[in-house]
Amino acid sequence: MNKQEARAVMTDVMEKFLGLACKRLPDDVYAKLKECREKETSEMQKVIYDTYFDNLEKAIELNRPCCQDTGLLHFYINCGSEFPYMGIVEEALREATSKATFSSPLRQNTVNWFEERNTGDNTGERMPWLHWEIIPDNSDLEICTYFAGGGCCLPGCAKVFKPSDGYAAIVKYVFDAVSDLGINACPPLIVGVGLGHNMENAAVLSKMAYLRPLGTHHHHPKGEKLEKDLLEGLNKLGIGAQGLPGNQVAMEVHVESSARHTATIAVGVNVACYAHRRGFITFHDDMSYDFSKSYKGVEL
Amino acid sequence: MKKVLTTPIKAEDLEDIHIGDIVYLTGTLVTGRDDVHRRVVHEGMTSPYDFNGGAIFHAGPIVHEEPGNNTLISVGPTSSIRMEQDEEDFIRMTGVKMLVGKGGMGPKTTAACEKYKAIHCVFVGGCAVSAAVHVEKIEDCFWRELGMPECEWVFKVNEFGPLIVSIDTHGGNLFVENKAKYQARKEECEAPIIESVKDYLVIE
Numbered sequence: 001m002n003k004q005e006a007r008a009v010m011t012d013v014m015e016k017f018l019g020l021a022c023k024r025l026p027d028d029v030y031a032k033l034k035e036c037r038e039k040e041t042s043e044m045q046k047v048i049y050d051t052y053f054d055n056l057e058k059a060i061e062l063n064r065p066c067c068q069d070t071g072l073l074h075f076y077i078n079c080g081s082e083f084p085y086m087g088i089v090e091e092a093l094r095e096a097t098s099k100a101t102f103s104s105p106l107r108q109n110t111v112n113w114f115e116e117r118n119t120g121d122n123t124g125e126r127m128p129w130l131h132w133e134i135i136p137d138n139s140d141l142e143i144c145t146y147f148a149g150g151g152c153c154l155p156g157c158a159k160v161f162k163p164s165d166g167y168a169a170i171v172k173y174v175f176d177a178v179s180d181l182g183i184n185a186c187p188p189l190i191v192g193v194g195l196g197h198n199m200e201n202a203a204v205l206s207k208m209a210y211l212r213p214l215g216t217h218h219h220h221p222k223g224e225k226l227e228k229d230l231l232e233g234l235n236k237l238g239i240g241a242q243g244l245p246g247n248q249v250a251m252e253v254h255v256e257s258s259a260r261h262t263a264t265i266a267v268g269v270n271v272a273c274y275a276h277r278r279g280f281i282t283f284h285d286d287m288s289y290d291f292s293k294s295y296k297g298v299e300l
Numbered sequence: 301m302k303k304v305l306t307t308p309i310k311a312e313d314l315e316d317i318h319i320g321d322i323v324y325l326t327g328t329l330v331t332g333r334d335d336v337h338r339r340v341v342h343e344g345m346t347s348p349y350d351f352n353g354g355a356i357f358h359a360g361p362i363v364h365e366e367p368g369n370n371t372l373i374s375v376g377p378t379s380s381i382r383m384e385q386d387e388e389d390f391i392r393m394t395g396v397k398m399l400v401g402k403g404g405m406g407p408k409t410t411a412a413c414e415k416y417k418a419i420h421c422v423f424v425g426g427c428a429v430s431a432a433v434h435v436e437k438i439e440d441c442f443w444r445e446l447g448m449p450e451c452e453w454v455f456k457v458n459e460f461g462p463l464i465v466s467i468d469t470h471g472g473n474l475f476v477e478n479k480a481k482y483q484a485r486k487e488e489c490e491a492p493i494i495e496s497v498k499d500y501l502v503i504e
């Protein structure tokens with residue numbers, strides 16, 4: 001397959017994949033949301049979860065985006081060093097975003113700075129947003145798509161602390177973010193916590209944290225324990241779905257880290273809402289593809 | 301038992317309703333957000349739809365427009381707090397009895413709801429498809445020149461909801477009360493975790 005053909009295939013597949021991913025939650029998130037529903041006891045919480053599930057079913061039945069805010073498009077890419085079509089990926093994703101805006105349809109949310117005019121097709125300066133990681137000796141391209149809605153972007157924050165603030169600073173910072181603006185981001189949330197040495201590396205890690213498949217843990221036992229403890233602690237605040245009284249403000253807490261400078265403790269917090277529209281799709285070197293990691297038994 | 305309010309709503313209908321209750325709405329629900337409030341409150345214009353005893357929906361829908369046959373694709377509530385500045389006057393001037401939106405509203409609206417007997421309710425956020433299918437039909441449209449999200453869309457609804465009462469006619473404000481409760485609990489929930497990480501700066 002030549003590059004032009006590969007580009008046409010990827011554009012077409014990604015346009016359709018975006019159409020799928022804005023209407024249906026990935027299997028792991030859907031299953032987790034069901035678990036959360038079981039842990040809520042009040043009538044108000046039950047009514048909210050009934051509405052969530054009614055909405056998710058109707059979205060599939062009527063083929064409409066499950067939330068009106070389809071956000072801005074993010075693509076987190078793991079690209080094998082031997083994948084033959086690296087050069088066409090960015091163009092293909094841009095074109096797929098533009099086309100999906102009309103075919104899905106997605107809400108037109110994208111505005112360029114200073115021009116302040118809606119671009120009309122959800123592309124713009126550095127938008128869709130691409131993040132690349134290179135995987136050595138691998139010939140696949142894995143793309144994680146994410147619809148970043150306004151409400152769930154608002155609570156995001158990052159800060160650099162002094163070592164004397166200790167690990168306690170991380171705990172307090174996460175609790176503040178979730179209990180303040182997080183409650184308006186349509187809980188139950190997936191809380192991404194990034195631990196690094198400066199502001200932007202902690203922020204990027206917090207994003208990678210909430211994109212991680214559910215059921216995975218931080219590689220260090222203390223990191224895994226912190227994820228578990230934060231989840232338990234946050235869920236004792238008495239906050240439930242929609243930020244109203246309940247037992248589950250968070251579906252999951254994920255921590256990702258990179259080594260830190262001896263002199264700094266940097267924390268990023270990013271939250272994803274109940275409508276966690278995050279989908280994985282993998283292209284092989286012959287451009288065949290597979291998205292069963294996120295959506296089993298579904299076709300484009 | 302399902303508590304259903306029917307438009308036109310009277311002050312007596314709201315007496316037994318308290319924050320945290322779940323209600324449904326039958327009759328007419330009309331969209332109106334920033335621009336509708338501005339026209340009524342600041343530009344001295346009279347709303348073509350008479351809100352007396354009615355319900356206003358802080359929402360901007362997506363409507364598939366065809367002459368004589370408008371269909372609602374999606375409608376999600378917008379943050380009601382943006383209307384806080386003008387809502388008191390709007391309630392006084394129009395006689396509207398029910399406000400539907402997202403998130404809480406502030407002290408001015410809380411006071412107005414008590415004085416003029418009105419309530420504010422929230423529809424579950426991020427559920428635009430559910431909301432749209434609970435609208436039976438679009439009966440009318442006014443002030444279309446304000447644009448699709450800002451104009452007045454007149455919806456015929458049947459048991460539209462669930463609507464969670466966030467401000468009642470007795471001075472109660474659900475979101476303000478909840479936020480205080482969550483903040484009060486925070487330290488207690490953080491404490492054991494902080495305790496467990498206190499030695500984490502020590503070399504393993």
Ligand code: SF4
Pocket residue numbers: 067068069070148149150151152184185186273274275425426427
């Ligand atoms: S927070 Fe998520 S579910 Fe809620 S309105 Fe925004 S995008 Fe939709």
